[in-house]
Amino acid sequence: MTPAKARALFRTTDVATTAGFSAGFAQANLIALDRRYAFDFLLFAQRNPKPCPVLGVLEPGQVSSDLLAGGDIRTDIPAYRVYERGSLIDEPLTASSYWTENTVAFLIGCSFTFEQALLDNGVPLPHIEQGKNVAMYRTDIECEPAGVFSGKMVVSMRPIPASLVSDAVRITSRYPAVHGAPVHVGDPATIGISDLGAPDFGEAIDIPPGTVPVFWACGVTPQSIVMSSKPDLAICHAPGKMLITDARDLVYQVP
């Protein structure tokens, strides 16, 4: 299914997850904020490109772009989550009624892109084999603050066979637009994670013997940091239900 057809489908139809749709095309996280937060948030992203890689920004009044040609950011995601001062108030199928002329939409890179690159290169991903959501953890790594936004980094963890860790680093470092290289390899305690069996988001996974826990900056970070600053309103995608963009995964690969 082309990205345009997938977006048209999601305009009227909810799905459990967009994972697997329009293979080869990048999916994106959405965070939409009032314009008065826009500079601080874009600056936060500039300073924290690993947890917050910006694929595109729709300015006030703009509801489409070349990342979603002919589409509408307010309707083309299967489901949205709306937060008022950091609290979830609604999970609508379209966000049109919450959108104003001052809403700025940030499209943030998603790890689906680098996971596909890992699989294509023969690096196994246990959470996918186990049919689970990736395990995510709050760390004690401080993000670079920007304006009103500050807080700790959230990471995702994938257990990688020891002999493939350097491949996993090499492969993902070529995708800085989708979280890039790992932020940490090995001992979870060093970055403030006390128990791999108790993730803060996602699901605990069985860790195969002979693997090393490898940690990547996670797109949950900006969402968690924005929420803790309690903006009047924030409009996000519902978890696992991403915007399918017209950008091929491969355009985000660097040399």
Place this chain on the structure above:
Amino acid sequence: MTPAKARALFRTTDVATTAGFSAGFAQANLIALDRRYAFDFLLFAQRNPKPCPVLGVLEPGQVSSDLLAGGDIRTDIPAYRVYERGSLIDEPLTASSYWTENTVAFLIGCSFTFEQALLDNGVPLPHIEQGKNVAMYRTDIECEPAGVFSGKMVVSMRPIPASLVSDAVRITSRYPAVHGAPVHVGDPATIGISDLGAPDFGEAIDIPPGTVPVFWACGVTPQSIVMSSKPDLAICHAPGKMLITDARDLVYQVP
């Protein structure tokens, strides 16, 4: 000379150019604007990373950062240029008297970094051999507009021996933070340049036989585009007199 010592020197001393100082450390262009232009400018940079690669941003009230540890952006560049509604009104040795609590400073990557990488890899640079400033041209390539900012890209041209063009592309593509890969290789007319002998900025250079003109996005682009939008005040570095940062050139290299 360490970057910190160079900045201390330039706090009180002007020089013809910072080229050659603190070899191995990145130099940066400065554009400082009132905060009301800050989101539009940062968004312009996000949409046009080749002409406008952001190394760092100093928010209102911030005059130093880890790019200039212990320094002061208002004084540590040898000389500044101040523009009022797009017209040059002053070329002071310090910018302190023009700085306000609402000034936001953008530090933009500079081609010195990738030129060093080219030279280190054995790619000759005729303008340096000829003791000239690089030749720069206005093109008909439209930048992606953002808010109040829009306009054409300015490029720099380096004639590269035909057998080394692919090396030059490969080497500079590893430095996206300092303009990255060329935007055009070959016929200047295709991008609206009618006469290589008549650059719009810098100096015309003698083009050695057997070379191909290779065009990179140039840091003059954001300056030219900001000026054409006539902000009340813009504070820039004086040409060739850059901020010497504490960041090693090599940290900007991608895999």
